[in-house]
Amino acid sequence: MRVVMNLQHKIVAVVGGATGIGKATAEICAAAGATVIVADFNEADGRATASAVGGAFFPINVADEASVAAAFADIGARYGRLDALIQTAGILRGAFVPLEEFDLATFKSVVDVNLIGSFLCAKHAVPLLKKAGKGVIVLVSSGAAIGGSSSYAYGASKGGVNALGITLANKLAADHIRVNVVMPGNIDTAMKRSVIAAERERLGPGGEQQQLELGEPAGVGRILAWLASDDADYVRGMIQTR
Numbered sequence: 001m002r003v004v005m006n007l008q009h010k011i012v013a014v015v016g017g018a019t020g021i022g023k024a025t026a027e028i029c030a031a032a033g034a035t036v037i038v039a040d041f042n043e044a045d046g047r048a049t050a051s052a053v054g055g056a057f058f059p060i061n062v063a064d065e066a067s068v069a070a071a072f073a074d075i076g077a078r079y080g081r082l083d084a085l086i087q088t089a090g091i092l093r094g095a096f097v098p099l100e101e102f103d104l105a106t107f108k109s110v111v112d113v114n115l116i117g118s119f120l121c122a123k124h125a126v127p128l129l130k131k132a133g134k135g136v137i138v139l140v141s142s143g144a145a146i147g148g149s150s151s152y153a154y155g156a157s158k159g160g161v162n163a164l165g166i167t168l169a170n171k172l173a174a175d176h177i178r179v180n181v182v183m184p185g186n187i188d189t190a191m192k193r194s195v196i197a198a199e200r201e202r203l204g205p206g207g208e209q210q211q212l213e214l215g216e217p218a219g220v221g222r223i224l225a226w227l228a229s230d231d232a233d234y235v236r237g238m239i240q241t242r
């Protein structure tokens with residue numbers, strides 16, 4: 001028996017779907033038969049991804065509740081329900097900045113997008129997931145949540161995403177909403193390349209930089225898309241990937 005990933009008849013919103021892991025996820029969800037919604041604050045790339053996957057684009061700033069509420073209200077008006085929310089939007093700032101020099105505004109900006117953004121997306125997606133009768137929320141955290149972050153703010157925010165995911169999973173189970181958190185490793189995206197560049201600058205000429213083997217965005221995208229499918233109904237908790 002050959003089983004293939006199947007997202008037919010599913011409406012899947014990929015938040016942060018303009019570039020990187022989110023973009024790859026949108027492509028894989030569409031290839032698996034889903035109706036794909038791409039939401040991002042990068043409108044140019046977001047619209048390009050949406051049109052490439054035959055889906056719709058919705059502008060959103062996940063750190064701003066009015067923007068998140070408006071985006072999900074528009075999604076609800078157009079589709080009436082949502083089967084899965086895959087929240088990949090995130091930022092990394094303050095890589096390699098020493099604690100004594102780490103400014104509060106930078107710390108807060110990272111928490112606002114990564115943690116509060118995940119909370120706001122879940123909050124405003126849940127009414128649409130309930131309309132579907134059952135649903136899935138997948139939050140993208142990071143291996144940095146459990147050690148080795150280049151940034152105090154990034155590591156802390158992703159630790160918060162893990163705890164948010166566990167709390168959502170417990171509380172939303174009664175509504176037949178499954179919540180999983182995915183922690184990617186080092187993946188070849190603009191975000192990761194900017195961290196590598198920041199480290200190169202910190203080390204200076206002649207400094208020896210550890211060579212990372214970067215994984216492909218689609219490798220994580222396949223897992224995120226699969227988690228949105230019914231085949232993943234029995235998966236619980238947090239998942240680490242390459």
Ligand SMILES: NC(=O)c1ccc[n+]([C@@H]2O[C@H](COP(=O)([O-])OP(=O)(O)OC[C@H]3O[C@@H](n4cnc5c(N)ncnc54)[C@H](O)[C@@H]3O)[C@@H](O)[C@H]2O)c1
Pocket residue numbers: 015016017018019020021022039040041042060061062063088089090091113117140141142143144183184185186187188189190191192
């Ligand atoms: N690349 C890695 O090695 C790696 C490792 C672990 C975790 N992650 C996580 O994977 C997710 C995707 O990151 P990526 O590596 O693909 O980088 P990326 O920069 O290509 O993707 C991030 C996306 O989030 C969007 N975004 C950022 N702030 C936003 C906001 N306020 N509102 C709406 N959209 C916003 C960006 O426009 C972009 O499309 C992030 O949550 C990141 O923390 C990445």
